[in-house]
Structures are given as C-alpha cells and as structure tokens.
Amino acid sequence: MDDFLAKLLLSFFTALGVVLGAAIIGSLAAILVGHPPLRTMTRLALEIKIWAIAAAMGGTFSAIEIISQGLMQGHIRVLAKQLLFIIMAFIGAQLGYWLIQVLAGGE
Numbered sequence: 001m002d003d004f005l006a007k008l009l010l011s012f013f014t015a016l017g018v019v020l021g022a023a024i025i026g027s028l029a030a031i032l033v034g035h036p037p038l039r040t041m042t043r044l045a046l047e048i049k050i051w052a053i054a055a056a057m058g059g060t061f062s063a064i065e066i067i068s069q070g071l072m073q074g075h076i077r078v079l080a081k082q083l084l085f086i087i088m089a090f091i092g093a094q095l096g097y098w099l100i101q102v103l104a105g106g107e
Contacts, residue, residue, distance in 0.1 A: 004081065011056045011085045012092035018052035019045050019096030038104040045100035049093040056089035 023045040030040035070079025 015056035015089040015092035052093040
C-alpha cells in the first residue's frame with residue numbers, strides 16, 4: 001500500500017510541477033520578447049494542463065494499455081488504480097493552474 005500511495009503522490013506533484021514550471025519559465029521568455037508576462041503565464045498554465053497529466057502518467061501509451069487490460073480482461077482493481085493516478089494528476093495540474101491564476105491576479 002505504501003508503494004501505491006507513493007505513486008499517487010508522485011503523479012500529483014509531477015503534474016503540479018509541470019504546470020508551475022512551464023508557466024513560470026514561459027513568463028521569463030515573454031519578458032525577453034516584450035509580451036505581458038502575467039497574461040502569458042496564465043495562458044501557458046491553461047494550455048499545458050493536459051500535457052502535465054500525460055507527463056505525470058509517464059506517457060499516454062502505458063496508461064491506455066493498462067486501462068485496456070482492465071476493461072477487456074476484467075481487472076477492475078488495476079483499472080481503478082489507473083483511474084486514481086489520472087485523477088491525482090488532474091488535481092495536481094488543476095492546482096498548479098489555480099496557483100498561477102492567484103499569482104497572476106486572476107482572470
């Protein structure tokens with residue numbers, strides 16, 4: 001059970017880190033080219049959320065294969081675990097987006 005919890009937390013924080021890192025580093029690039037950094041930061045955080053989830057899952061093909069096994073072979077426990085990983089990654093990405101919105105002053 002400890003390994004499962006560790007993987008859940010890793011999924012959450014990986015997605016969170018991808019969104020925060022991409023938005024903050026992207027805003028530095030916006031400063032260099034003369035674009036508004038806060039607007040760019042918010043836009044990047046919104047656009048990168050789905051990629052953050054995919055990165056947290058370790059790539060999409062392995063996750064799809066595991067879900068396929070769960071559905072086709074009746075491994076409900078494996079399917080439930082994979083869905084929990086996806087949900088935790090989604091929550092991490094959404095939290096990162098929310099933090100960037102708060103930092104940038106909202107929409």
